[in-house]
Amino acid sequence: MPNISPPRTPAEWEAYYHLRYAVLRQPWGQPEGSERAEDDAHPTTTHALLLGPDGQALGVGRLHPSADQQGQVRFMAVHPQAQGQGVGRQVLEYLEAAARQQGLTEIVLHARQLAVPFYERLGYAVVAPSHTLFGTVPHFLMRKDL
Numbered sequence: 001m002p003n004i005s006p007p008r009t010p011a012e013w014e015a016y017y018h019l020r021y022a023v024l025r026q027p028w029g030q031p032e033g034s035e036r037a038e039d040d041a042h043p044t045t046t047h048a049l050l051l052g053p054d055g056q057a058l059g060v061g062r063l064h065p066s067a068d069q070q071g072q073v074r075f076m077a078v079h080p081q082a083q084g085q086g087v088g089r090q091v092l093e094y095l096e097a098a099a100r101q102q103g104l105t106e107i108v109l110h111a112r113q114l115a116v117p118f119y120e121r122l123g124y125a126v127v128a129p130s131h132t133l134f135g136t137v138p139h140f141l142m143r144k145d146l
């Protein structure tokens with residue numbers, strides 16, 4: 001079984017946020033702290049951290065309830081050296097399982113253009129173009145029935 005759980009210790013929370021920052025914010029020159037969201041600490045937000053054999057963070061993601069019976073996945077990130085090896089799939093499937101347990105019937109997300117084929121492979125469909133992050137990263141609204 002993959003070693004996926006919410007971060008449990010201060011060191012795991014640090015690894016969780018560091019991977020988020022390194023993959024999703026640092027390459028665009030964003031300041032440290034920009035990887036954190038106000039509702040991260042909300043009790044209904046579900047966090048997933050996949051740890052490698054040496055305890056390093058390989059994959060992260062989070063889920064929050066966004067509307068009636070609907071959840072939203074955000075902040076999916078896989079360590080560059082672990083991409084393309086099934087880590088993203090495991091993190092997303094963990095969040096989908098959590099969504100089902102919470103009684104949610106649909107997941108939506110805003111996918112970076114480069115990640116759209118990954119989400120399509122996992123059963124998501126593009127609904128419409130959405131925002132452009134940092135002026136350069138086009139996103140697409142995608143959804144999946146659970």
Ligand SMILES: CC(C)(COP(=O)(O)OP(=O)(O)OC[C@H]1O[C@@H](n2cnc3c(N)ncnc32)[C@H](O)[C@@H]1OP(=O)(O)O)[C@@H](O)C(=O)NCCC(=O)NCCS
Nearest residue numbers: 076077078083084085086087088089111112115117118121
């Ligand atoms: C997008 C991302 C989360 C995917 O995670 P990953 O671990 O690399 O993907 P996986 O290895 O789990 O891929 C799962 C499946 O999707 C496919 N897939 C993944 N990326 C793909 C791509 N760019 N094009 C086509 N297929 C892709 C894989 O081939 C695999 O298919 P398979 O089950 O038939 O083998 C990861 O690459 C990443 O962090 N990228 C940079 C940050 C980012 O864009 N995050 C998403 C923000 S919305």
